[in-house]
Amino acid sequence: MKEKNLLPVNIKIKVSTMKSQLNLVKYILAVAGVATLSAVSAAPASAIGLAPASAFSFANIVGGDTPGDAYANSFSFDVIDQGSSVLFNIFNSGNPTASDMFISKVLFDDNGYLSNAVANVANIGNVAFTGGAGNDQLPQGGNGFTTDYAFSRNTGGGNKWGIQGGETLGLSFTGNYANVVSALNTGALKLGLHVQALPNGASDSYISSTSNTEATPEPLTMLAAGAAVGFGTMFKKQRDRAQKAE
Structure with missing residues (x-):
């Protein structure tokens, strides 16, 4: 009994690169940082020395x-x-x-x-x-x-x-x-x-x-707001670059 020749099948699997993984880590850390700053700035002034x-x-x-x-x-x-x-x-x-x-x-x-x-x-x-x-x-x-x-x-x-x-x-x-x-x-x-x-x-x-x-x-309120705007701009630029590369 003859064996049938198997046709090669090419399957492309998109594997996350190290760069995208690092960006994900950056994103998580950034969100956590903004959340922390916002929580601290929302605390009573007396509780944070302001x-x-x-x-x-x-x-x-x-x-x-x-x-x-x-x-x-x-x-x-x-x-x-x-x-x-x-x-x-x-x-x-x-x-x-x-x-x-x-x-x-x-x-x-x-x-x-x-x-x-x-x-x-x-x-x-x-x-x-x-x-x-x-x-x-x-x-x-x-x-x-x-x-x-x-x-x-x-x-x-x-x-x-x-x-x-x-x-x-x-x-x-x-x-x-x-x-x-x-x-x-x-x-x-x-x-x-x-x-x-x-x-x-x-x-x-x-x-x-x-x-x-x-x-x-309050200084921490301004810091949290500035950080949020800065991170938002950074993420938007990274997303736009990723979409153009696809």
């Missing part, structure tokens, strides 16, 4: 002096939740056209939201202020600003103790963070600044604005 904070700006006083109107955006502050207390960081970002200007006074129209004032908390720069409960009137503040706390730069040494460009003054108070931020938003709590050494030896005053407060993003 304190809630809100940023505020200052505005010109309507009807007041005008020499410093162009420099209002150089001054700002944020409020940081410290549990039973709140920390105000007062910033002077500086301006090249008024490089000598400095904040000489910081005043609070409080209405009962703050107590137990402490000055010079983690200052940045050559800054030193003295003050506490007081009624030192804000220049140009008028009847719309009643001072409850007043802080002035230390005397001696010229202007060096004021808040110069790039420097920060820290002021701490006992207070409830949520209530303080809400009061700043409505204007029930206001801050006032007196700025000196403007061009031509002028000075001006500013009051905290209620129109453009913003929550400070």
